[in-house]
Amino acid sequence: MATRIGVVGAAGRMGRMLLATIAATPGCVIAGGTERPGNPALGEDLGKLAGIEPVGLVLTADPDALFAASDAVLDFTAPSASATHASLAAKHGHAHIIGTTGLEAPERATIEAAAKRAPIVLAPNMSLGVNLLLLMVEQMAKALDTDWDIEIVEMHHRHKVDAPSGTALGLGRAAAKGRGVSLDSVAQRSRDGITGERRKGDIGFATLRGGDVVGEHRVTFAAEGERIEIGHIATSRAIFARGAVKAAIWAQGKPPGLYAMKDVLGL
Incomplete structure (x- = not known):
């Protein structure tokens, strides 16, 4: 079975790169993508956003449904959003890969609590x-x-x-x-x-x-x-996207816990 990977913040520069990287990675498929309500790209095909062929899935504003439909969700959004998404990962027990920076103590505490119910990879840099x-x-x-x-x-x-x-x-x-x-x-x-x-x-x-x-x-x-x-x-954001997808694949079958990229890379 292919690993179903979703992307929150999918219409941004990094989000589009993540979508394209998922599509180009053997054994992985795009599970969906979300943006905040009111984003002008809502309703667009995710393949179009990524600059590839249409994939038959459109950009939505429903992260709960995205976490339900995904084996792992990639998240390079904002601190408060990532904390909210971590709670959704805990709700569904699915992997959450967080590359968001600028997290403060309250957001980190929420993510740590969510990691008791889902595998979460938190890394300031995924290269x-x-x-x-x-x-x-x-x-x-x-x-x-x-x-x-x-x-x-x-x-x-x-x-x-x-x-x-x-x-x-x-x-x-x-x-x-x-x-x-x-x-x-x-x-x-x-x-x-x-x-x-x-x-x-x-x-x-x-x-x-x-x-x-x-x-x-x-x-x-x-x-x-x-x-x-x-x-x-x-010199390219592609290194972060490749690392995030690698983390999503690695997290499959892992028990709940807060992991780092050194765990993913075996360092």
Whole structure:
């Protein structure tokens, strides 16, 4: 049986990419797609939205029906929407793959509660390269003491609404984990004016926005007399779509729980 995969936010740029990727993946079929009420694309064939042949399914505003009809639903929407969708995943016991960033504590709590009744994969970035980078950052932070300052710089397109990016915060959490501390206790997310000397052990963030940049992340470990820099550059959203579909396939048959991309990729 083919894996039936649905998409919420299917009329957006990422949603259309997800639809096309599902259709191009052997063993997978598009189960449906939704958008918010009032979206001008409602009623359009999902294949047309994806730039492929018609698939005989139209864009609707009924996520409950989508979760009922899907083995897994891909979600790159907004924090509040993803939390609502997680509750629908729990209701139907079907997999939910969340690539939404900017989640706050209440949304995370809702998703964690839903994961007790459905397999949920939550990842700030679904590319193989970024997940390898996360592992390397954790290992490097563990090996280098606080004489090494850690700074994370990210750049995205002008339309991105949250900052720092979910991937940048994920890199910060990886570095903090390597050092055995909580990111909240050491994060320095902005600097402006007379800030004083850099506090030892802090993990700094800088955010750039402009143009059509898909995603760039760089982590710098800086000490007296030397510096280590590692990073990742995404040139196409297709890498995130492929990772999301891979996660949807992987989640089939998995027990309820909150999973990460490192589980999907076996890292």
